Amino acid sequence: MGPEMSPDISEVSPDLAVDVMFACRKTAALKAAIELDLFTLIGDGGTAASLAAAAKASERGVRVLCDYLVVNGFLIKEADTYRLTPSSRTFLVRHSPAYIGGAIEFVAAPEMLSLHLDDPAACVRNGGALGLANISADNPVWVKFARAVGPLVAPSAMALAAEVATWPRKPRKVLDIAAGHGLFGLEIAKTFPEAEIVAVDWGAVLELASQNARQFGVGGRYRTIPGSAFEVDWGSDYDLILLPNFLHHFDIETCAGLLEKCRNTLAPEGRVVGVEFVPNEDRVSPPFPASFAWEMLATTPRGEAYTERELAEMARRAGFADATTKPLPPTPASLVFFE
Template identity: 30%
Template sequence: MSGDQPAPDRILQLIFGYWATGILGTAASHSLFTHLEHGVDTADRLADRAGISVRGAQALLDGLVGLELIEVRDGSYRNTAEASAFLVDGLPTSLSPFAVLKMGHMGSLAGLPDAVRAGGPATVATVEVADNPHWEGLVQAIAAQSVPVAAIAAGLLGLAGAGEISILDVGGGSGVYSGIWLGLNPLARATQLDWAPINSIARRLLTARGVADRFTTVDGDLHTADLGTGAYDLAVYSHIAHQEGAEANTAVFARLRSALRPGGTLVINDYIVDDDRGGPPFALTFAGEMLLKSKQGATWRRADYAAWLAKAGFDDVTFHPTPSPATLVFAR
């Protein structure tokens, strides 16, 4: 088509979007990006190294070139800078485990029309229970998304030189914030509140980081657990708000305000949409995920956070965009 006539290309790309999930997840499951990073650069060699068919290796390579995740020149393949940074196994920022995880979730999208009709999941969201075995894979797979954001927050707050500080991480999952911040500040101590199965994962991971001697866990539910009074200099609420409704977020923020010492800071990390709901694209799209998988969650506006935090007693609230899809919020 030419002139002002619209073309169907972008719509077709969206319709076939699940192929991107499948190709990326499958390539990650066979460590193709890692092999490419180590110089295994042809379909034949990749097939041999990964233990897959040559035909299968070529199909994945073609798809990854189409997705602009790898490049080909004279029959030799290599990762793009983006793939080298975020898809090679073993890197703290590797999203490959998350790609594999999300490939396994594709079938759940068939329930989205019913969720849209009903205003939520057709059945009770089993994700929101302590004994769900998926936590073992999930909390580690999503940790990589928070690694750069936690480092950015540490820099903005000057944590490396903050001395003896006490940190509370509510719903801390893998303990990624505590791990990074304790590594930067040898005088800091951190406490994580989360369900027992998740805390056990965090303790194991922070032991591997060498900071477990300054890391404490409290088993409990963030909605009901006692957070204490005036005990912490910093509190973290990362990727929790989008799972909760307005009343629940306001209530937790009020309890976190009480848990902080005078002058303490609440750090929120989440996918936040503009007040007019015009962007950003990732946060807007993620709203469907929350409709399908949570009871009251959504991707909330900046105005929502500002109102909840003001009601909870915070009078200094700032928003900080990051290179990731998430936004940092500091409240004092």
């Protein structure tokens, strides 16, 4: 028997556990900074006094907030002056083309946080959220989603349109299921001037999607059908059916039923493309897709972050031959082709 192996005590630390216990404080601080437009006000630099005056806030409050943001990597402090990091300048300054700060209104919405924090052990015991949670009909949280997360998904929407642009057959009739903000269908409409988009989602959400369509200059080619994708008659002969960030809300059987409905309403040679966070078969990598399973456990009754093998299984149940995935770096999302 060899020598007894003892743990390296230098690697034994409570730091990770303590950091996670306090993690919601980081969310709160970032939410405060975004609501005060602090990153935009800092610009090329500012002191607590100057920033407090600009934000119409307490100097003490701004100082404590800015110091906390320095500790957590969002700001740099030089003497009494706070400056932006390159990432904060790119993603958290309001007039930046890559601004994503608005997403906090959905990610940290009270109804979202309550699903995660009120009784997470109950979700584990139950194998999913108690009740319908985020998949309840006309849930107002999806209006917040449509307003807030467009900048987060815009790269994926543009990448999907670029992928479709490589196909030999260009889509003319497109269905966007659970359209939300509408960006996936709208990027297709921008890329293909002859394409007509039909969007399905809850009525209040579609009002925002229609506003976005007008802003994109494609309102005349954008039609909406309010209601549940599982229940509405959305027509047929679609060259392309989009399923962006939708299947993960439901179990495999439910997804297979929806995919069969999609297959039955395709035009000859039509295609169905989803956008999903697809973990590897080990279910612990890559980090964001693997972590997304917890998001679904807390916010849906039976949702899941599906592996490519599971997506292929639901495809076959729906009558497709297979499902294949294509990562969309630098985003954590993947395209899913049901063929």
